[in-house]
Amino acid sequence: FYYGEAPAWSELQAFDLAVVEPDHIRETLPRLPLTRIAAYVSVGEIHASKIASSKIPASWLIGDNRAWGSRIIDQSQAEWPAFFVDRLITPLWEKGYRSFFLDTLDAFQLVAKTPEQRTAQEAGLVAVIRQIKQRYPAAQLIFNRGFEILDRTHAQATAVVAESLFEAYDAASQRYRPVPEQDREWLRGQLKRVQSEYHLPAIVIDYLPAAQREQARQTARKIEAEGFIPWVTTGDLTTLGVGSIEVMPRKVLLVHGPLENEYALRQDDVVRLATMPLNYLGYTAGYADPRHLPEQPLAGRYAGVVIWLDGITEPEDVRRLAAWLVARVAEGVPVGILGRINPLLATPLSQ
Numbered sequence: 410f411y412y413g414e415a416p417a418w419s420e421l422q423a424f425d426l427a428v429v430e431p432d433h434i435r436e437t438l439p440r441l442p443l444t445r446i447a448a449y450v451s452v453g454e455i456h457a458s459k460i461a462s463s464k465i466p467a468s469w470l471i472g473d474n475r476a477w478g479s480r481i482i483d484q485s486q487a488e489w490p491a492f493f494v495d496r497l498i499t500p501l502w503e504k505g506y507r508s509f510f511l512d513t514l515d516a517f518q519l520v521a522k523t524p525e526q527r528t529a530q531e532a533g534l535v536a537v538i539r540q541i542k543q544r545y546p547a548a549q550l551i552f553n554r555g556f557e558i559l560d561r562t563h564a565q566a567t568a569v570v571a572e573s574l575f576e577a578y579d580a581a582s583q584r585y586r587p588v589p590e591q592d593r594e595w596l597r598g599q600l601k602r603v604q605s606e607y608h609l610p611a612i613v614i615d616y617l618p619a620a621q622r623e624q625a626r627q628t629a630r631k632i633e634a635e636g637f638i639p640w641v642t643t644g645d646l647t648t649l650g651v652g653s654i655e656v657m658p659r660k661v662l663l664v665h666g667p668l669e670n671e672y673a674l675r676q677d678d679v680v681r682l683a684t685m686p687l688n689y690l691g692y693t694a695g696y697a698d699p700r701h702l703p704e705q706p707l708a709g710r711y712a713g714v715v716i717w718l719d720g721i722t723e724p725e726d727v728r729r730l731a732a733w734l735v736a737r738v739a740e741g742v743p744v745g746i747l748g749r750i751n752p753l754l755a756t757p758l759s760q
Contacts, residue, residue: 410510410614410640412449413647413705420649420656420710428510428551431501432459438505447508447551448501452493452537453516454479461496472520474513476580481516484533490540498541498548509541509548510570514555531558538562551612556599563607570612571596574635575628578616578644585616585644600637612638619643619708620741625651648740649709658712661687662695664702664730666720679717683747687715699726702733708740718748731756 411421412430421427422441431448438446455462455470456479465482469489472481482489498509517530535558541548542565549567552559559569574596577588588596600611613632617625625641629651632639642650649656665679674680674696684694692712697703699721707714714737721727731753737744746753 410642410646411649412645415703415705417649417710420658423654423656424652426508426551431504431506445508445549446506447510447549448506449510449512450497450501451479451513452482452511452534453484453513454481456480464496465492474516474519479513481520483530484517484537485529486533489533490536493537494540494544498545502545502548507547507549508551508567510551510553511538511555512553514553514558527557534558535561538565541565554599556602559603559607563609566607566609568610568612569600569603569607570614571600572614572616574600574613574615574637575631576615576617576624576641580644583644585618597635600635604636610638611636612640614646615639615641616644617641618739619648619706620739622651622708622741626655629653629655643706643708648706651709656709658710659692660695660711661692662697662703662707662711662714663687663717664697664699664714664721665717666722667698667700667726668720678719683715683717699730699733702729706740707737707742711742713743713745716744716746716748716753718746718750718753721748722752724752727752728756 410428411417412433414433416429416434418439418441422444424444426445426447428447428449454474454477455465456477469483469486470480471483474481501509514534517527521527521530534555538550541550550565551568551570552566553570553572555562555569573588574593575588577586579586600613603609603611615628615632617628629639629641633653638653640650640652642648663679663683665677668674668677679696687694716730721730734744
């Protein structure tokens with residue numbers, strides 16, 4: 410499950426299934442021979458950033474999820490299933506997606522408080538899922554929870570996902586926390602039911618800070634020991650986490666000073682003196698200067714960062730680099746620094 414910008418396709422192809430956020434993919438969807446790519450789609454909520462949000466009648470919005478800044482959709486609206494398929498599924502199908510991860514299937518519980526209200530919302534969700542399969546019979550649907558409707562929809566599902574068996578992320582406070590034993594026991598029971606009664610794979614997503622990589626590995630093994638498919642990642646799902654397997658990162662990012670043009674890199678010391686030793690050790694070198702640093706997290710994708718300080722002399726470049734390094738260290742990405750370090754140490758953000 411990777412929702413970040415510029416998905417790491419070379420690493421994601423190590424997995425059988427890769428769930429991505431389609432709004433973050435600008436290029437053509439790649440063809441990965443052994444990897445099924447699934448599109449994240451929210452069913453129960455819609456965010457203002459989504460194109461379809463402006464087309465939803467105000468009367469269909471019945472509440473707010475303030476933790477995520479989204480609006481809760483009334484699933485009981487008769488026109489909603491067709492709208493959902495037309496506006497959200499069809500555009501993704503035309504882009505090449507054949508698998509869909511249906512999120513927020515339980516969002517209605519924030520507003521539906523009576524048995525009658527819950528029954529109406531559940532019936533609407535069932536209608537949405539049936540509409541997808543009626544329009545696109547080959548579509549593979551992965552549910553995020555949806556335990557309340559599985560008795561009517563399990564035949565349309567290929568797997569069921571649940572978040573936070575051992576380690577959780579609170580979006581409202583942006584804090585990580587362990588899951589209480591009572592909540593864990595309830596979720597464990599639901600997932601066992603998914604396996605035994607409906608014969609579907611059960612996938613668990615747990616959350617830990619990027620720097621706690623070793624604990625992520627241990628948590629993944631605990632989930633696996635329970636009989637479930639694990640994925641342990643950060644709360645925003647923008648880092649390459651740990652699953653049944655862990656991709657061994659083989660990239661090292663070399664950060665050098667600004668160059669006159671792309672051809673000058675071939676003669677720069679960062680290539681002549683640093684690249685060959687890394688290649689000899691089995692690593693692939695990537696390059697960036699302080700004005701073109703990657704914004705996405707590097708944890709799980711890069712084995713480390715090497716800062717080649719020769720040529721990084723402009724104060725603004727040093728400040729930008731220092732702030733960027735703070736974020737990389739917080740992720741737990743190893744950093745090596747070569748050259749005159751004093752200007753970097755003198756920058757407040759680097760302390």
